[in-house]
Structures are given as structure tokens and as C-alpha cells.
Amino acid sequence: MTATPSELLAVMASRELRDDTTVFAGVGVPLLAAALAQQRQAPRLTMVIEGGIIGPRIRPGRLPISTNEMRAAHRAQMLPGITDTFLFAQRGFLDYGFMGGAQIDQYGNVNTSVLGGDYWKPKVRLPGTGGANDIASLCKEVIIVTAHEARRFVPKVDFVTSPAWRDGGDSRRRSGLLFGGVSRVVTTLGIFGFEPESRRMRLEALHPGVTRAEVQAHTGFPLLDAPHVTATAPPTPDELDMLRALDPERRFLG
Amino acid sequence: MTATPSELLAVMASRELRDDTTVFAGVGVPLLAAALAQQRQAPRLTMVIEGGIIGPRIRPGRLPISTNEMRAAHRAQMLPGITDTFLFAQRGFLDYGFMGGAQIDQYGNVNTSVLGGDYWKPKVRLPGTGGANDIASLCKEVIIVTAHEARRFVPKVDFVTSPAWRDGGDSRRRSGLLFGGVSRVVTTLGIFGFEPESRRMRLEALHPGVTRAEVQAHTGFPLLDAPHVTATAPPTPDELDMLRALDPERRFLG
């Protein structure tokens, strides 16, 4: 039973979530990862969606395509409004935040704003931060979930939309971000963390059948290694069955 | 048809309210004054009560004794919560605020906190500001409504709970209160305003049968006079009938 890249991402991301916690989940793979975790190791996990939605139940076959629609709010426990939802994170109520991005650098900073040129007249205008900057600033722990491609993993992002460790060391703290930070990067090739001092990205674990050389080849900056680089356990049939049941139309599982 | 002191206060206070406005009304005489104005010159007046109540209809025979009970919220149009109700005033949505007080000085400052001694060990501890300080700070216009007694009208209040013109001149503005201020003092003896430069209290109008000497005798500081001190028209039978219908038990009309 082999997993598609999206399935691999969803399963690996879901394993990061502990029970009795809360998670800020965007739509697509992150939402599926959170829902999977709820069915497995984290039955008392609360999903929070930035559209102002707390504790929804995702409905297979009616998965949301945005964070602000009835499909995202299906059977929610509370609908506090957008600003107040983010304020729960600022207060410290959000344990995890999932994030993706067009560009990610070696310090985990993410760009979803502009590529090339001047900000006011960019070569490529991307949709923008949405809540990503707030999630990156306010959650206790941020987990980046993304396909692993060299064009995404760049030495320096063109624009810091969502800061992780900024320029490394204690520069995040010095910029006024007193809490949180990116703890994990879950990609289609492996799991990454950050070296505690320099805050540079390092390889923590390789997915089944992936070599370190392969990872470096798809990464635009030199990767560090964790003291003990491990191998991740492949998605179990059980995990994949549950996951696929959540997205029978394979809208997000590819 | 003669009016009791409370009836006189309610009628005179009600005449201060223009149509198409909003008023922060406490319970008792101020609430009756606002309700009377709604039935006469101000049908499109909105009453706001600090318990978090907008647009209630007071129910004769079931008048509230506090700003936080179902009698105060009867048939309200909105119940936004206490903090947000005061924030409407801070934003500039509240045209008028009614206020009373144990002590009032020549600049309109009000004390409802402590009489004599040290603040932390006072001779007499009063209930406190409640929302009076906020009303005095945030409404566009504040109207003090009170029985006129020498012990209340003191040269200097023991404690400034609710500032009006502070020490006169532009001292209110200098204290950081950028808006509002007390425009009128409606008492059982007359109507008072404030001299535009010094901000000292001055007599504007005398109630029927009241002499200036009488007013001064019941005032603990020298009163100024408006350029043209007038006489108020006595409460009309019409006004008194409507008012008495609002408080048939005479809970607040004495």
C-alpha cells in the first residue's frame, strides 16, 4: 500500500500532534492531518480554523476549499469570529500551527507575498499571508508542511511574510516575537528541525527510501544534520485507510 | 398639580435631551427622564444602560434598582456586554451621559468614592464610581442630575472620582481627556452651566419660585451667573402625567 506525496505529508504531519492540545489548521493537507490525528493518538485535540471556527468536524466529500465557509465550520463547537480566534493564539491557547509556503529559507522563514522586483511592482504577486504571519508569530509551535522542491527551499526568501528564526540565533526574540517559532518542517522527503544555537535547518529523519543526498539535491542551501538522523516509519495501512476515508474524492490527496 | 423634587428633576432633565441621539442613563430618576423624553420631544432617542443594555423599554411597576438585571434589559434591542457598551461611548456614539454624586465641586467634578481620611482608610467609604468615571470621560456631553444641598455642592471634592473640568480652564484637556465634559447641572433649584473660560459653575436658570439667594445659600462655593439668567417653565400636567405613569409605585418619584 504506497502513499501519494500528499498522503505521506498528511500522515507524517498528523504524527506530530499530541493529545490534549489545540491546532491552527489551514484547509487541505493540514486539516486532513489534524483530523487523522484526532482519530488516532489525539482524540482530545481541538482543531481551530482561522475563519473563526473552533472544533469543526470535517465532512468527507464536502471538504472546505477555504477557511471561511460552511464546509469548514461544519458541526463546529464555537464560531468566535476571526480576530478573536487569532487572539486565542496570542494569549497562548494555540499549541500548534500548520503552515506552507512558496519559499522557505534555512531559518524557516516563509514567503507567500512577492517574488522578485519591488514590493509595489513585483515580478510575481502571490496571494499574501492570510493568517500565516499570525500563526508563525503567535502559536506555541509551528509546523511547516510542504512538498520538498529546490525552488521552494531557498537560501534567502525574497520577502519575509512569516518569520520563523529570522536571521538565526536570538534574532526572532530581538525582533519582538517573544514566543513560539517553527519547530518542525515536514516535507515529502523527510522531517527537519533547527539547530538550537544557530537556528539553521537540519535533517532529523528521512522518509522510507529517501537518501540524504537526494534531500540535499532538492534543497537550495546546505543542510545540517541532527546528532542522530533517523528514518521515519512508513504510513501504516491503518493510517492510510483513515486518511483516504476523509477525502474519498481525493480532492487534496492527489 | 405640584411636582415632588424628584419629579421636578426628572422633567427638567428630560427636557435636555434632543431627538436622534443616544443617552447613557443610570437607574432611578435619569432613566425616568430619558423615558419621558422618548415619549415627548425625542421619539428616536436610544437609551443605553451600563450593564450592557441598548434600547430597553422600561416597564411601569417593574423599574430596575440596578443597571444589571432583567428589569433594566426589558425588551432591549441589543445586549453587547459591559465593556463593549462603554467602548461605544469611547468611540463617540454616546451623545449624553447622566450622572449624580455625593459631592460636586465648582468645576463639576464628582466624588462617589471616599469622604475624609486616607483613601485606604477613609472616614466614609462610598460605593465607588461604577460607570460614572467612564461616562464623565467618554460621553459627548454629561448632565449632572442631583438634589441641591450645601453638603453636596462643595468648593473642592475630597476625591475626584469623575472629572468634569478638573481645575478649570483647559486642565481637563491637559489631563488627557480629549473629549466631552459636563455641560449642565440640573438640580432641584435650577439649571447650571459652566463659564466657558474658567469652567466655573454658573447659574443659567431658576426653577419656579426659587430665588438666587436661596440657591447660593445651598451652594458651598460662590456661584457665577450666566449673561441672562432665565426662569424654567414649570413641569406641565402632561409631563407629570406621563412621568407618573412610568413609576406608578412611586419607587423613585418620592
Added chain:
Amino acid sequence: MGDPDLRASEWDFVAARRRLESKAKSAGEKLTSIEDAGSRVADADRIAVGGCLFSRTPMALIREILRQRRHGLTLVRNLMCTEGEFMMVAGAVERVMTAWMSIGLPWGVSKIMRHYVESGAVALEEWSHLALGLRFRAAAMGVPFLPALTMLGSDLVGVGGMKTVTDPYSGESLAAVPALFPDVAVLHVHRADRFGNCQIDGYPHMDADIARAAATVLVTAEEIIGEDETRRHPDRTVIPGFVVDALVHVPFGSYPHECYGLYEADYDHFAAYTTAIDARGPAAVTDYLDRYVFAPAGFDDYLALFGGERLATQQRLARELTA
């Protein structure tokens, strides 16, 4: 005790956030006993009390805190009523932070408050009604202060030690209302499911902000509803389950105070209570506590002292006003 300086623990948003971060935020079961809920309160805690004056006061939790003989408490409530008098006479409270304390117009100034504050036995730290609301809101937002235009130019500034802040855009000086992070929030709501998702009818008072501001949240509810009912009306939920630590099912949990739409405050009870105080001072409250707080084993025994007929009458009066 009479110090005008803010206690750093009131506004320390970094410590308050770390305290929350280290805590489990569970979507799981919250139902427990009133004794267990009350045991989450420690001596010297700063307790924020929900509701306002005699509306939606968490009376069952107040009773339990008294029964567990806590002392050295700081009680914070925007408008304080009989619950504050109980705490003073029981010697449970050292400081109250409020905008106003008494019962209501007909009964004048609280003689109990005057007795304990004028003698210096209890410190009454006065803040304006909005300022207290903003103190809870700042804490709920996780920030150390909120800018405002209230309380400036008054002698209240010196009492609480409020500072000002300069707006970096206009250069104007505004009030910097400091956050107030309570150790414990005690709240009474209309309904909650067993996971602690709470819904309130009528005026919400400051309960939602207080719940977000506090390190520990204790709730009593008139009704425990099924999870499906919460999910059928998610826009009625004002406190999410992951914020709540303990939940207890207590019908009439505010009595003799009111609960919007369900029962009106027992004004006759207040009249008898204040008449006794007028005659015998604090001793009258000591007797009252023996009869209403310490003697009745459970809350049902407590309610029996008022009688089913009276409770039914108060329910009818509430329906008349809110139907």
C-alpha cells in the same frame, strides 16, 4: 496592602502566557463535583468573579470557596454585591478590586463594606467600570495593556497605579490600562456540554474575557447539554471547552442572585439580609453564613432554605420580563 503600585503578576503577560503554554488544553471531559472544582482555589489566589452585581454570580462556587476556608484572597469583580460581603465577614479576602460595591439603590451603601474598608481590614482598590473591563480584555488578548481615554484626570489613577502611554502615531498621551491576569476565574453560565463549551443567554457581562484571562477556569452551569446541541448552535458558544478546567452542573447556581431568563433576583431576601445587618452589623452576616453556607451539606439543601415555591415564583418573574 494600601500600596498604590501595581503587582507585577497582574500585568506580566509573558509569565501569564508561559503558564498557559505549560497547561493541557483538552477537548475532553470537564464535569466534576463542586468540592473538586472549589479545591482548585488556593489561599492568596487572585480570583475573578463572573457575572455583575447580583446577576449570574457564581454563588455555588463562592459558597464552596467559603466552605473550604480559603483566606488571603484578592477578589476582582466589576460590581460587587453580597458575595463580596460574605468573603469579607468570613475573613477570606484581603483585597477587593472593583468599580462599585453595595447591593442596589433601595438598600444604600453596604454597611459591611464600610466596616471592613474604613477600618483598613480590607483594601478596596477602585478602578472605573470600563477600566476593569479593559484589564480583563487586555489579559484575554495576551497583551500587558490597552490604550484608552478613560480614568485620566481622576484620583483613581493614583489608587491603582495606572500609567499612560504615548500613541506612536499621533503623539497623544492615552491611558495604558494594565492587563489583569487572575489565578482563577469562577463563572456561572446557562448551559455547557460536558467538554466545557459554554453558552450564555442575555447580557454576557465580562465572563468571556475573564475566562480567557485566567490561568484556571471553574464553571457552574444551569444545564448540561449534549455535544450535538452545542454543535447545532455554535454561534451561541462564548467559552470554548479547551479553556475550561472544571465544570459542575448547578441549577439555580446564582440564587438568590439572578440568571437572565431563568429566575429573577430575590429582592425580598436582600431586604431581609440588609435589615439584619442594619440591626446587628457583621454578626448578622456571620449567622447568615452559618445558615446558608456552612450548615447546608449540599446545594440542594441550600436551595431548600428558600423553598420550591419561592424558586418557582422567581422563575415566573423572569419569564415575564424576557418572554
Added chain:
Amino acid sequence: MGDPDLRASEWDFVAARRRLESKAKSAGEKLTSIEDAGSRVADADRIAVGGCLFSRTPMALIREILRQRRHGLTLVRNLMCTEGEFMMVAGAVERVMTAWMSIGLPWGVSKIMRHYVESGAVALEEWSHLALGLRFRAAAMGVPFLPALTMLGSDLVGVGGMKTVTDPYSGESLAAVPALFPDVAVLHVHRADRFGNCQIDGYPHMDADIARAAATVLVTAEEIIGEDETRRHPDRTVIPGFVVDALVHVPFGSYPHECYGLYEADYDHFAAYTTAIDARGPAAVTDYLDRYVFAPAGFDDYLALFGGERLATQQRLARELTA
């Protein structure tokens, strides 16, 4: 246009308050025509749009503003969708302030936004989602800024010109998110009485703050209810009548965007719309505007283009998700 400095009119809380003080705050009649409501918008106004992305967008008011050929507008909305594309292609807007603009995952990055922003024709001033929410909230509270812990350390700071403020208590430096006072708020709600008391079901988005923040408030409602119904459920009211300047009864007033519980967004319509843009770029939107905005005389004629059967389907889909 590309200047990173804040425009003082955005955060000038003193001018914004004076503007409100000079305005009648009436409890009277607010019902009027869509044409009259739309005529309250002037060229170069800064307009805050309620709802979020394709949820509760005030589409009828957006249509009317386009029909009245306004230009030089600044559009502010936390997440922008097709309404922003319409304004760009119609040449009505000069600047948009938002956290995100496109339609939704399946349709990728908005080609219209890319065309107008990459060419420099329209300035896209990006703020974080929470920062925009706090900008409206600061204005709603009547203060020039709110302290926060977001957007710091990002390049967004330089885009909008956000400053920092020092907490007078802890000495920590926090983000000072500036207030944003719109000239006009355009909102769509579930129900309102003729005096403008508005009620919203489901997620409230930022509408309540936007209404308090703006100098002029224009509202469309799915349903006009009697005054008694408002007074029977006062805890459902989120915008009081005295805040509202004009109210118009417009069933399906967000269509093809969604209205919680009433009708789901018309995803097929979005797909056809984006397919046409993929093929023909902005010209496809010009044709779309001719067909859906300028040609239909009234909103009923506009709805007729979708057909009653489709509207009924979207209603059923909404009920399935919220029942």
C-alpha cells in the same frame, strides 16, 4: 501610491470621533433603496467590506457601487475575492488593503490581482489577518492603536508602516497596530429590523468592528424583521440601529458568495468565471461585469441570470451543512 507611510486619516482617532459626534445617531427608520444606499459612497472613499473571502460579501452593494461608476477607491478587506477583481477591472479601485487575495485553493493565484498589481496599476497593501482585524477593532474602540505580538520581524512592517510601542509596565516593545477608520462600511447580514438593528448567524467575521469603525454604515439584509423580533432576541443583535445609516432588503444579497445557513457559495460559477479569465484575462471580467453588473436593472434581474433552480440547490446545500 507605493508609499509605505500610513495615511494619517487611517489612525486619526480624534478626527474620527469628531466626525461621529457631529452625526445624528438615530433610532429611527433606516430602510431605503440600493441606489440611495450606494449614493452614500463618494469617489476616493476608503471602503471597508464586510464578510470574508466568499462569505457574506455585500455583493448587492458592490454591484451598486460599480453601477454608480465610483473611482479612486481604497478597498479594505481581510481576505479579498471576486469583488476585488471586479473593482480592479472596472477601474474603481486604486489601492487594496488585505491579508490575502484570490478565490480559493482549486483556482490558484488570482490572475486579475497579478495583472493589476504586478503592473503597478493597483497598490496591494498587505497586512496580516489579525493585524487587519485589530486595525478595525482599534477604530471600533476609538483608540489610535492596539498593542499586539504579531507582524513583528516580518517584511510586512515596512509595507504598511506599522510602528512599535513600549509597554509602560514591562518595558517590552510590542507592535502598535494602527487604527483604520473607513469612510464607509458595506455589510450584508442575515436579518435587521427597519431601525437598523442587525443580527448575524454563524461566523461573525469582522462586521461588528467594521460597523463601529466607519463614519458611514450601509447594510443589506436577507430578511427585514419586526421590531418585536429584535426585542425577543436582543442577544442576537451585533450592530445597533444608531450605528446604521442605510438599510436595504436584499435576499441572496451575497450571491454567488455564501450566506451562512442560507445558501452555499456557487463553486461552479467560480469555476466558469476563472476558466474564462484563464482563457481571456481581464477582458473576461469586463464581459462578466456587463452581463452581471451593468445589464441587469435590478437585483432580481441579476438573480434571474443564475436561475431559481440553482438558488434552491445552494439553499439545500447550506442546510445540509448547518442543520
